[in-house]
Amino acid sequence: MYARDIPLLRPPGQADLLQVLWCPYDHPPEPKPRTALFWRSAAAVTDVLTTPPEPAVVQLGGYVPEPCLLDPEPTTEYAHPMELSKELQERLGDWSTWQAAGAAPDSSYAPAPQEFYRNMLSVAPGWKTGGWTRWGLTDPVPRVCPACDAEMDPLLTIASTEWDDSTRSWIPYEEQAHSTPSTANPHPATPAKVEIAGGYDLQLYACPASPDHPHTDLIQ
Secondary structure (H helix, E strand, O other), rough: EEEEOOOOOOOOOOOEEEEEEEEOEEEEOOOOEEEEEEEEHHOOOOOOOOOOOOOOOOOOOOOOOOOOOOOHHHHHHOOHHHHHHHHHHHHHHHHHHHHHHHOOOOOHHOOOOOHHHHHHEEEEOOOEEEEOOOOOOOOOOEEEOOOOOOOOOOEEEEEEOOOOOOOOHOOOOHHHHHOOOOOOOOOOOOOOOOOOOOOOOOEEEEEEOOOOOOOOEOOO
């Protein structure tokens, strides 16, 4: 990841490139690969490999990403409903709130309008830098830096899928024409062919006080 593409990165010193590596095996106590972060200067990387090396042995499953074309773009998302106040959660669950806003969702959401917020507005699915956490396996819990006790920020989400049937509104416009499975592309929502813990996301967190502090991770 290059700092020129991702303004929220806070590289140390003259670094402007962040490499994320992982071991393609589950590491207890959770079924997830172990990750490592390396800050580098892009100008110092002179011998760039045209073909990424593949590990000789990997765990069966989706821990070796397929080569993909990355086209970073900024997007706006909102906090997971569980991170909102009780008052806001109640307003999101009130159908009249959406009607008064003049942008009522499809009537299929009338029995549970808060699901419209969850699917269409909060926590964009897929691989991303920054953003919010897709809670679900656990309630929201603070991520604390093991070096200085500062509350950590989401750095990178490694997702098992870019979208599903309930989050199709997040499909990039350029991909919508190719979002239906076909013989040529049977899995359009999983271009990287990565699967984390049976279909969840792996999110890495960084310390806002110093990029040199150890990162942490979480499966959700």
